[in-house]
Amino acid sequence: MSGGLLSIEQAQARLMAQADASRIEDSESVALAEADGRVLAEAVCAAVDLPPWPNSAMDGFAFRHADLSRQPLPVSQKIFAGMHPGPLQPGSCARIFTGAPLPPGADTVEMQENAELLEDGRVRFAEPLPVIGRHVRPQAGEARRGEEVLARGTRLGPTELGLAASLGAGRLRVVRRLRVALLSTGDEIVELDQPLGPGQIYNSNRYLLHAWLRRLGCDVVDLGILPDDPAQIRTRLDGVAGADLILSTGGVSVGEADFLGQILREQGELIFWKLAIKPGKPLTCGQYRGIAVIGLPGNPASTLVTFALLARPYLLRRLGVERLEPLGFEVPASFDRLTASSRREYLQARVNEGRVVLHSNQSSGVLRGATWADGLVEVPEHRSFRAGEPLRFIPYAQLLA
C-alpha cells in the first residue's frame, strides 16, 4: 500500500505508464462496415490521389480562364459525373455537373446561376468574372497518393470510415479487442431477477460498466457478483485466463470485509491509491497472476468518475490511442464555492443559458444525477470562488464513448 493522496494527474500518469508497457500488439483485418469504434493498428495511406482528377465543385460551365476574353463561348461538350471527357476544344466551354472531371485544357468553372445561355447556344458569364481556378477541386487536393491520412492509434468513427472508403480501403487492420473480465464484489449485491432481501441492493455498476466497456470496443467477460468469501473469489479469478484486464468494483477499501484486496495482495501485486478527488477516493491497481487489475470504488457515482477519468484512458491507451484528454470547456459557474475543498470535485452538471448548474444530489451513492447531467464539472481543489467564474465542463458525450 502506498500512502498519501494522489492527484488525478499523478494517477493518470502512472496508469498511462502501465498501459504503455502493456499495449495490445495483436491486430486483425476487419471490413469497413464492422470497423466502427476500433483502433487502427497501422496507418492508412492514400492508395490513390483524392480526388483522382480535377473536378467541378458546382453545376455550371468549365473553360480555360484565358478564353474569357473571347466570350460568349460555344458549348462544345456536356460532362456528367462518372464520364471521362476528352480535351476541351479551344475557345469553347463545357457544360459540367458537380463532381464531374474537368476536361483537359479547362482550368476554371463558373456556376450556372452566373451564366446566361444565349439564343445562338453560346454562353455569356456575368460580372464579376471568376478568378482562375474558381470552383475547381484540384487533383490530390484532399490527399496525395502515398500520404498518411489516418495515423496508427486512430479511433475509428463514421468520419474516419468515410474517409477510408473514399480511398478505396475496404478492410482495415485494427488492434484486436481488449478482453475485460468484469466483476462486482459484495455480499449485499443481488442479481436483477431476484427479490431484494433485507440489507440487499441491486447491482448497478455491472450494467453501467458493461455498456461502457462495449462502447469502448472491449470484449466483456462478465464474472458476475463475487460474495465476500476468499475461496470463491480465488476460484472465480483463476477462471479468467486470457483476459487483458480484471475490472472490479467495490470490495477494495480499508474495510475489514475487503477479501478481494487481501487475495490480490497475496497472489499478485496490489497498489492502493487514495485519490484527491471526490467522488472516488479509493482506487486499486495491480495484477493477479500476470493479469492487470483495476479496482474501482463501489459507490456508483465514484465508479462512474473513476472509470471516466482513469480506466477509460487506460483502456484506450492499451489499444494504442494517443489523444485521450476529453475536450473540456470553460463555462461560468452559477454557484458560489465559499469554502475551498481539499479534494478536486467532479459534479453532475448541466449547462443552462451559458452557466453550469448542479444536480441537487451529488452523493457518491447516487447515479440518478448522472442521468440528469450533460457532463461533469471540475471544481478545483483549494480554491473558493463566486458565481460567474469559469469552471471546466466535460460533456458526457466525450466520456461515454
Added chain:
Amino acid sequence: MSGGLLSIEQAQARLMAQADASRIEDSESVALAEADGRVLAEAVCAAVDLPPWPNSAMDGFAFRHADLSRQPLPVSQKIFAGMHPGPLQPGSCARIFTGAPLPPGADTVEMQENAELLEDGRVRFAEPLPVIGRHVRPQAGEARRGEEVLARGTRLGPTELGLAASLGAGRLRVVRRLRVALLSTGDEIVELDQPLGPGQIYNSNRYLLHAWLRRLGCDVVDLGILPDDPAQIRTRLDGVAGADLILSTGGVSVGEADFLGQILREQGELIFWKLAIKPGKPLTCGQYRGIAVIGLPGNPASTLVTFALLARPYLLRRLGVERLEPLGFEVPASFDRLTASSRREYLQARVNEGRVVLHSNQSSGVLRGATWADGLVEVPEHRSFRAGEPLRFIPYAQLLA
C-alpha cells in the same frame, strides 16, 4: 419544388413536425445488457425505494446523535454491507461499513478517521462532533417507490442502464429500431473492391452514414449504389417495403442527371429545400409510395453537416426523443471574418488553448477535415467579426452518437 432559402431552424422545424407525425409506436422488451442506445417506450418507475433502507456513506461508527453526550460509547454490534442489523442498543454505537444498513435507532455516522478506539473497547469521537444525520444516506434519498426516474423517450446509455439496474429493472420496453434504407446515387461511384476507372470515385457517404445510423440504433438496409438510370432506380426503390425511411445521398440537385429526384416527383411527394447553410445547400424531403425520403447532398462534408443537423434529430424524434439540441459551447474565434456570409457556415474545427481553430481545407468535397476536427463551429450569417469573439462550437461527440 418550393423556392427560396430556408434557415436551418426552419428546416429543422418542418422535419420535426414530419417526425412527430410519424413516430414509431411499436415497442419491444429488451434485456438491460442489450438496451444501450435504445429509446424508452415507457417511463421507468422505481419499483423499490432507492436506497431501500438508510445506510452508511462511510466506514465508521453509527449511533444515536443524542447519545454523543454520553461518549465514549461501547461498540454493541458490527454491521457489514449485506447484513440485516437488529436495533441499536441504547447508549452504544455500531461498527459499520460503507453501504451497510443503519441499525434501527441510529441516526448518525462518524467516519473511522475521526474515531478513537479506547483500550476498554469504547469509542471516542474527535471534535468537531458530527451534526445529526451526518454520513447517513436516507431511505428513498435517490428515488421513492413509484416515482418516475427515467422518462419515456429517454435515450439509454451506460448511466441510465446503471440506474435501471439499481431499481431491479432487468428488462426495459424500448421503441423498436428504425429501419433505414440507405442508398447512394451517381454513375461516378464504384464499390470499394473495384479499381477506379476514369472519372470514377469510391463511395464515402455510404460508410459514413452506415456507421452513424447504427450508432443511432437504426437497422440499416444498404441498397448500394444506384446508377443514373430511371428504370433501375425505380426497381430498387420498389424493393424497400418495410423501411421507415429512405435515406439517399447525391443525385438530388438541379442538375440534369437527377433521375432520383424525377422519380420521387412522379411517384410520391418531393419537397426540395435550399438551405441557407454552407456546406449543405440542397436537401430533399418527401415520400415514395408512403415511405419517408430524405435526400442529402452528395458532397461528403455536406452529407455530414446535413445529417448531423437535420437527419439525426429527425431520426431520434421519430423514436420519441425530445431533447435533441446538441450541446454547444461559446468559444472565442482565433480568426477574423471580415466579409459577412449570406449563409450560416459550419466549419471543421478544433479548440486549441481555448480558441476555435479551423481546418485548412473546408471544401464541401473533403471529408479529411472532419477526421481532424473535434467538432463543428457555427459561423453566423450576415455578421463579420474579429478574432476573440465567441462562436458556438458543437463537439462531434455530441453529434456522432
